[in-house]
Amino acid sequence: MDFSPGPDDAAFRAEARDWLAEHFTGEFATAGATGGPGSEHEGAELRRAWERELGSGGWIGIGWQGDFGNRRATLTQQVVWAEEYAAARAPGRVGHIGENLLAPTLIAFGDDEQQARFLPPIARGEALWCQGYSEPGAGSDLAAVRTAAVRDSDGTYSVTGQKIWTSLAKEADWCFVLARTEPGTRGHHGLSFLLVPMDQPGRIDVRPIRQMSGTSEFNEVFFDGARAECVVGGEGNGWQVAMGLLALERGVSTLVQQIGFARELKEVVNTAVASGATGDPVLRDRLVRQWAELRTMRWNALRTLGRTDDAGAPSVAKLLWGGWHQRLGELAVQVRGAGGAVGPSGWTPGSPYELDAQQRQFLFSRADTIYGGSDEIQRTIIAERVLGLPREPR
Numbered sequence: 556m557d558f559s560p561g562p563d564d565a566a567f568r569a570e571a572r573d574w575l576a577e578h579f580t581g582e583f584a585t586a587g588a589t590g591g592p593g594s595e596h597e598g599a600e601l602r603r604a605w606e607r608e609l610g611s612g613g614w615i616g617i618g619w620q621g622d623f624g625n626r627r628a629t630l631t632q633q634v635v636w637a638e639e640y641a642a643a644r645a646p647g648r649v650g651h652i653g654e655n656l657l658a659p660t661l662i663a664f665g666d667d668e669q670q671a672r673f674l675p676p677i678a679r680g681e682a683l684w685c686q687g688y689s690e691p692g693a694g695s696d697l698a699a700v701r702t703a704a705v706r707d708s709d710g711t712y713s714v715t716g717q718k719i720w721t722s723l724a725k726e727a728d729w730c731f732v733l734a735r736t737e738p739g740t741r742g743h744h745g746l747s748f749l750l751v752p753m754d755q756p757g758r759i760d761v762r763p764i765r766q767m768s769g770t771s772e773f774n775e776v777f778f779d780g781a782r783a784e785c786v787v788g789g790e791g792n793g794w795q796v797a798m799g800l801l802a803l804e805r806g807v808s809t810l811v812q813q814i815g816f817a818r819e820l821k822e823v824v825n826t827a828v829a830s831g832a833t834g835d836p837v838l839r840d841r842l843v844r845q846w847a848e849l850r851t852m853r854w855n856a857l858r859t860l861g862r863t864d865d866a867g868a869p870s871v872a873k874l875l876w877g878g879w880h881q882r883l884g885e886l887a888v889q890v891r892g893a894g895g896a897v898g899p900s901g902w903t904p905g906s907p908y909e910l911d912a913q914q915r916q917f918l919f920s921r922a923d924t925i926y927g928g929s930d931e932i933q934r935t936i937i938a939e940r941v942l943g944l945p946r947e948p949r
Contacts, residue, residue, distance in 0.1 A: 567632045571639040574612055579643050583608065586646040595647060595772040599726045602649040603683065610680030615654055618807060620662055623674035630860055633807040641814035649726060653677040653684035655808045657731055660800045664748075664788040673729075673750070687718040687732035687751070687776060688797070696932075697733060697797060698742045704734040704749055704783060706790070712736070712749055712783040717775065720926060724761045724774035727753050732783065733797050736790055746793030749783040758782070768918040769910055801869065801928075809856045809872055813849065816876070819883060819916065820845055826913070827890035841886060848879050867941035870933040877923040877930060884920030887913040 583605050589598045609615050616625030618633045628636065648654070658677055661670050676682035693699035702716025714734055724730070730751045737745030753759055758781040763771035788796040824842055827833050833842070852875050859868040888895035895914070910918070924930045938944040 561631070563629075564631050564635055567628065568635045568639060571614075571636050572643075574614070575639060575643045575645065578608055578612065579605075579645050583646075589646050595649075595722050597770075598646065599649055599723075602646045603680075603726065605646060606648070606650045606680035606683070608680070609650075610678060613678075615650065615680055616658060616674070616678045619658055619674070619678075621670070621674075623670065624678040630807070634810055634857075634860075637807055637811045638814065641811060641818070644818075649723065650677065650680055650683055651808065652686055652723065652727075653682060653729075656686065656800055657684050660731075660748075660796060661787065663799055664796045669750075669785055669787065682729060683723065683727045685721050685724045685727035685730045685753070685776075687721060687730045689720045690717060691719055698746075698794070700733055700735060700746065702732065702734045702778065703738070704732075704736045704747060706736065712747075712786070714749065714751060714778045714781045714783050717777050719773075719775050720764075721761075721774045721776050722772060724753070724776050725763065729753060730776070731787075731800075732778075733793050734783075736786075736793075743794040745791060746797070747790050748787040748793040748796040750785040750787065751778070751781055751783045755781050766919065768915045770915065770919075807860065809876075810853065810860075812876065813853055813856065816849055816880060816883070819887075820849060823883060823887045823890060823913070826887070830891055832890040832892070838886070838890060841882075842890075845879070845883055845886065848875070852876060852879065867937045870928070870936045873928055874930060874933050874937075877927075881920045881923045884917040884923075888917045 582601065586598050586601050586605065589602070606615070610624075613624075613626040614636065616623065617628040617636060618630075619625050619627075654677055658674055661673060665673075673682070677684070687702075688697055688700075690700050690702060693701065700716075702714065702718065704712040704714045706712050712734075714732060716734065718730075718732070721730070730753055732749045732751050733746055734749055735745050736747040739745075751759075753761075758779050760777040760779070762775045762777070764773045764775060765771050766773065823845075827838065827842060832838050852872070855875065856872065859865055859872070891913070895917075928936075935947055939946055
């Protein structure tokens with residue numbers, strides 16, 4: 556696909572830039588680029604208001620197929636919007652799970668009633684979603700989920716079980732949950748994709764998980780007879796829907812992530828120059844490699860953008876950025892020398908200890924090769940589904 560900008564793209568860029576300059580001001584501008592990996596829960600209320608501002612401007616769901624209150628944009632225009640949004644240093648999107656994961660899934664697998672009910676509130680920035688996939692003992696192995704859902708006589712479901720590592724569960728209005736609706740089934744069979752409202756006191760308990768970085772962006776979610784009204788794709792077809800959703804975790808959202816990575820890399824380079832670390836040829840070589848690998852990831856993302864025939868693309872992308880970001884976290888501390896391992900300037904023993912941004916980046920990035928599907932799982936997917944190698948013994 557040709558990603559050279561055309562006249563329409565230039566006009567679209569000007570429109571996006573002007574809108575951000577007019578609306579990303581005042582209180583919104585104080586949020587800065589918060590809400591990235593490791594700080595997804597920070598400034599949630601202000602970012603939620605910003606989500607509604609984006610919705611009123613029609614900037615949510617610009618890549619969706621269909622008219623649900625969203626403006627439509629070509630792939631190149633979606634890239635333009637991502638670039639301008641990042642250049643403005645606007646905050647991490649608190650509604651990204653609904654916009655980039657649930658909405659395309661509903662468009663692909665949901666019925667007309669579900670689309671009409673759930674997509675317009677996402678487009679307006681009014682409804683926030685979280686993802687109920689991982690469980691204790693069933694992190695990357697989604698086929699091992701044990702959360703159960705029993706259908707009642709009125710057609711609704713009663714959901715009981717536990718999910719873990721759930722981003723934005725405290726802020727979300729809804730959760731899409733992979734649950735077992737056929738008792739006695741195992742593996743991929745008997746699973747359903749349910750939509751569960753989070754405002755159910757006494758039936759849903761959200762408990763933040765404090766990380767070694769000191770932040771609590773992830774949560775445990777306990778369901779005790781929680782009510783679910785909708786099943787997407789039909790009962791028992793949850794595995795197909797869940798895999799379809801995971802295949803959507805790429806594309807333009809990957810480019811947005813890489814723009815954030817570029818900003819982080821620039822900060823590490825600036826720190827290295829200020830500290831004199833660039834005088835070390837080994838560190839200098841590593842910084843150059845980080846830059847070159849980031850450019851490679853960008854071109855790989857552009858190459859696969861809009862393609863549906865590359866089964867291994869999401870796994871390749873995850874392997875690339877997970878290891879890259881982890882190595883950047885290591886560099887962020889290493890270029891500062893011994894000072895990178897101690898508290899902030901002016902800190903004295905006995906006083907409250909706060910990590911700075913680069914120290915938190917280092918600690919949080921240790922999880923990059925685990926969450927969202929571990930490196931081992933990604934390599935297995937590539938081996939079995941792309942290269943056709945024998946299945947791994949279970």
